[in-house]
Amino acid sequence: MKKRLITYGCSWTEGEGCDINVEKILTSDKLKNFRNENSWPKFLSDKLNISNVINNGISGNSNRKIFNQVIIDIESGKIKKEDFVCIMFSSSLRDYVPFLPDGEWITWSVKHLIDLPDKFYNSYKGNSNKFNIFLQKYKKFFITNLFSQDYYNYVNQNYIIFLQKLLSEYKIDYIMMESFENMIQEPINNDFRIAIDKSKYYGKLKYTLKDYLIDSKIIDVWESKNTSLNKVKVHPNKKGYKLIADELYKFIEKNNLN
Amino acid sequence: MEINSVLDFEGVTEIPNGFDFTPFYDDGIHPDFRPLDSETISHFKNKDYRLISGNTSIFGATGTNRYYTHELSDSFIESKYNDIFLYILKVREMFDFSFNLYHDYKDKYTLIDKISEQSKNYINNHFNFFIYIEYTWEGVFDVKYFHQLYFYLRKNNIRPDKVIFCTNTQNINELHVNFLLDFPKKQTIKFTHFNQCMLGKVPDTIDHSNGKNTVVTEDFLLKNPVRPKKALILNRRLRIHRLLLMSLLSYDNLINQTLSSFDMNMTIDDFENVRAVLLRIRDKNQIELSDIDVENIAIGFEKLKKEKKRTLDYDDLEEVIGLGYETKEIYEQTYFSVVTETLFVDKEKFVSEKTFKPILHFHPFIILGSAYTLKYLQSYGFKTFNKWWDESYDSMENNTERFFAVYKILIDLLKKSDKELQLMLSEMTEILKHNNNLLKSFVGSKVGDIVSEQIFKIAKNNDITEDIRLF
Numbered sequence: 001m002k003k004r005l006i007t008y009g010c011s012w013t014e015g016e017g018c019d020i021n022v023e024k025i026l027t028s029d030k031l032k033n034f035r036n037e038n039s040w041p042k043f044l045s046d047k048l049n050i051s052n053v054i055n056n057g058i059s060g061n062s063n064r065k066i067f068n069q070v071i072i073d074i075e076s077g078k079i080k081k082e083d084f085v086c087i088m089f090s091s092s093l094r095d096y097v098p099f100l101p102d103g104e105w106i107t108w109s110v111k112h113l114i115d116l117p118d119k120f121y122n123s124y125k126g127n128s129n130k131f132n133i134f135l136q137k138y139k140k141f142f143i144t145n146l147f148s149q150d151y152y153n154y155v156n157q158n159y160i161i162f163l164q165k166l167l168s169e170y171k172i173d174y175i176m177m178e179s180f181e182n183m184i185q186e187p188i189n190n191d192f193r194i195a196i197d198k199s200k201y202y203g204k205l206k207y208t209l210k211d212y213l214i215d216s217k218i219i220d221v222w223e224s225k226n227t228s229l230n231k232v233k234v235h236p237n238k239k240g241y242k243l244i245a246d247e248l249y250k251f252i253e254k255n256n257l258n
Numbered sequence: 259m260e261i262n263s264v265l266d267f268e269g270v271t272e273i274p275n276g277f278d279f280t281p282f283y284d285d286g287i288h289p290d291f292r293p294l295d296s297e298t299i300s301h302f303k304n305k306d307y308r309l310i311s312g313n314t315s316i317f318g319a320t321g322t323n324r325y326y327t328h329e330l331s332d333s334f335i336e337s338k339y340n341d342i343f344l345y346i347l348k349v350r351e352m353f354d355f356s357f358n359l360y361h362d363y364k365d366k367y368t369l370i371d372k373i374s375e376q377s378k379n380y381i382n383n384h385f386n387f388f389i390y391i392e393y394t395w396e397g398v399f400d401v402k403y404f405h406q407l408y409f410y411l412r413k414n415n416i417r418p419d420k421v422i423f424c425t426n427t428q429n430i431n432e433l434h435v436n437f438l439l440d441f442p443k444k445q446t447i448k449f450t451h452f453n454q455c456m457l458g459k460v461p462d463t464i465d466h467s468n469g470k471n472t473v474v475t476e477d478f479l480l481k482n483p484v485r486p487k488k489a490l491i492l493n494r495r496l497r498i499h500r501l502l503l504m505s506l507l508s509y510d511n512l513i514n515q516t517l518s519s520f521d522m523n524m525t526i527d528d529f530e531n532v533r534a535v536l537l538r539i540r541d542k543n544q545i546e547l548s549d550i551d552v553e554n555i556a557i558g559f560e561k562l563k564k565e566k567k568r569t570l571d572y573d574d575l576e577e578v579i580g581l582g583y584e585t586k587e588i589y590e591q592t593y594f595s596v597v598t599e600t601l602f603v604d605k606e607k608f609v610s611e612k613t614f615k616p617i618l619h620f621h622p623f624i625i626l627g628s629a630y631t632l633k634y635l636q637s638y639g640f641k642t643f644n645k646w647w648d649e650s651y652d653s654m655e656n657n658t659e660r661f662f663a664v665y666k667i668l669i670d671l672l673k674k675s676d677k678e679l680q681l682m683l684s685e686m687t688e689i690l691k692h693n694n695n696l697l698k699s700f701v702g703s704k705v706g707d708i709v710s711e712q713i714f715k716i717a718k719n720n721d722i723t724e725d726i727r728l729f
Contacts, residue, residue: 114359114402114405114406115402117402117405140440141442143405143441144408144409144441145412145443148412148413149413185366186371187413
C-alpha cells in the first residue's frame with residue numbers, strides 16, 4: 001500500500017474547470033483547495049485507497065517547470081520510495097525557448113496559437129518601441145517559416161527519458177500521461193522513443209486524456225455547457241475529472257503499476 | 259496539352275486522394291472497400307472518424323486522363339512535358355475538418371498529411387506536376403486557413419508554389435495578398451476561384467430534375483399575370499443583415515406585401531436583447547446605425563419576433579439546403595426577388611446559390627450581399643437591372659450605405675402598382691430569358707474547355723496579384 005499519491009501537471013491536474021460557477025466566486029486562497037478536491041488526483045486516490053494526496057498541479061504550468069519540480073522533489077527527498085507519482089504533461093508551447101529573448105515562450109496551447117495568434121506576436125513589451133516592433137515582425141516570420149515540432153520532439157523525449165530513469169533509479173512507482181496535447185508529434189526526425197518505457201505511459205505517447213474524454217462521447221464532461229470544444233479555454237468538469245481518474249485507475253491496475 | 263489526374267489508390271470505385279485508411283485497419287477491416295459507398299461513409303460516421311476528403315467534378319468535362327501513382331515514373335512524367343499532372347485533393351465539407359482545426363475530433367492530421375511519399379516526390383521534382391486542392395463548401399476564408407495551409411505544406415516538405423488552391427471565395431487573391439503583407443513568403447500558393455454554387459445550381463434549372471423541383475416556365479413569364487405579392491425574400495437563418503431588412507420592413511408595415519421566410523430558432527446571435535445586438539454591430543463599425551435606426555429596427559423586430567418562424571414552400575428550414583429545393587409557386591406569386599446573401603459585412607466576397615435561384619425562375623433581383631456581386635455576375639455574362647433601378651449600390655463598399663441603398667430600391671418597388679410591375683417585367687423579358695439560358699449553358703464542354711485552358715494559365719502564373727479564375 002502506497003502512503004501518498006503525488007501528482008504534477010497543469011490546470012488539468014489542479015482541477016480548473018471542475019465547477020466554473022463556484023470557482024468564479026472563490027478567493028484565490030480557497031480556489032486551489034476547491035479545485036484539488038474536485039480533480040482527478042483526489043478521485044484516483046479514493047480508488048487506490050491512498051488517503052494522502054499532494055496535488056502539485058498548477059494552472060499555466062509548463063512541462064519545463066513540471067520537469068524541474070519533479071527533479072527537485074526527488075533530489076531533496078520530498079518524494080519517497082513508498083509514494084506513487086503521477087506526471088501529467090501539458091502543452092509544449094508553454095516552455096521558455098532558447099531561440100527567443102529570455103523569458104519568451106509561444107503560447108498556452110496549439111489551439112491558442114491558431115485562434116489567438118496576436119497574443120504571441122504582441123506578448124513582449126520592452127522599453128524600446130523599435131525592438132518591440134522588430135520582435136513582433138520576427139515572431140510572424142518565425143511562426144510561418146521556422147516554427148516546427150522538431151525542437152519540442154527532441155526536448156520532450158529527453159524530459160520523459162530523464163524522469164523515467166530518475167524515478168527508476170530511486171525505485172519510485174509512477175505513471176506519466178498527456179493532458180490535451182501530444183508530447184511527440186509526426187514527423188519525428190530524431191526518434192528516441194525506444195528508450196521510453198511505454199508500459200508506464202498512458203496512451204503510449206499517442207493518446208491524450210482529452211482524446212479519451214472525446215471518445216467517451218459523454219457531452220457534459222467539459223467546463224462549459226457549450227458542448228463544442230471550439231473554445232480556447234477548455235477543461236474537464238468534475239464529471240470529466242472523475243472519468244479521467246477511472247481511466248487512470250484501470251491503466252494502473254492493468255499494468256500492475258501500484 | 260492534356261490534363262492528367264493522379265490518384266494514390268486504386269479501388270472498385272474512385273477512392274479520393276487524402277483518404278485516411280487508419281479506421282479500417284484499426285477496426286480490423288480488410289481494405290477491400292469502397293469509400294464512396296454509403297455503407298463505408300456510415301462506418302466512418304458511426305465511429306466518429308473524420309471523412310476529410312472527397313472527389314471533385316470540375317475536371318469531369320475536360321477529358322482528363324487518370325493515372326494511379328504506381329503507374330507513373332519520373333521518365334514518363336518528363337516525357338509528357340506539355341501536359342499537366344494534377345494530384346487532386348478535395349476538402350470534403352468544412353475546411354476546419356480537413357485541416358485539423360475542429361477540436362471535437364481526436365485525430366490530428368490534415369489532407370496534406372495523407373499524400374503519399376511517391377506523389378510528394380513527383381510534386382517537388384516535376385515542373386508540370388501540381389497539387390490541386392478544392393474547397394468550395396463555404397465562402398468564408400479565415401486568416402488561420404492560410405496559416406494552416408502553409409504550415410502543413412512546410413511540415414510535409416511540399417513547395418507552396420506547386421499547390422493550386424481553388425475556393426468559392428471570390429476575392430481569395432486579395433485576401434492572400436493581404437496575408438502575405440503580414441507573413442511574407444518566398445514561394446506562394448496559387449489561389450484561384452470557381453463558383454461551385456453557380457455550377458451546382460445548373461441542374462436545378464430543369465423542371466423535376468430531382469423528382470421534386472419545379473421551376474417557372476418561359477410561358478408563364480410571357481403570360482405575365484397579376485401576382486398576389488410583390489417581393490420574394492427567402493431568409494432561412496436570420497443573419498444580421500437579414501434581421502435588419504426584415505425588421506425595417508416590419509416597422510414600415512410592408513412585410514405583408516412580400517412572401518418571406520425565416521426561422522428564429524436558427525439564428526446565430528442571441529436576440530433576446532436586440533438593442534444590445536444592434537449597438538454591438540454599431541460599435542464594431544459593421545453597420546453604422548443611428549439611434550433612430552436602432553429604435554425603429556428594435557420595434558420592427560419585436561413585431562417580427564412574435565411570429566418566431568415564417569415558412570413558404572418548406573416548413574422545415576433546417577432541412578432546406580442550397581441545391582435542389584426549388585418551388586415555382588413562390589416565384590409565380592411575386593414580381594421580383596430580394597436575395598439576402600450569406601455574407602454581407604464580411605471581408606470575404608462570396609456569391610452563393612441564393613443569387614442564382616431567381617435566375618432560374620425568371621425573376622429580376624436586388625442583392626443584399628457583398629459589394630461588387632453584380633459586377634461579378636456581369637463578368638460571367640449575366641445582365642442586371644440598371645435600367646429599372648439604381649444599381650450603384652453594388653459598388654458601395656461601405657456596408658451602411660449599401661444596406662440602405664438596397665432598402666430604398668425595395669421600398670420604391672413595393673410602392674409600384676401591379677400594372678407598373680407587370681410592365682416592368684414585360685420590359686425585362688429578354689434579360690430574364692438571357693440570364694436563364696446563360697445559366698443553363700454552363701454545362702459540358704463549355705465548362706470543360708474553359709477549365710482546361712485556365713488550369714494551364716494558373717499553373718504557369720507566379721504573380722499573386724493576377725486574378726485567374728478557373729471558371
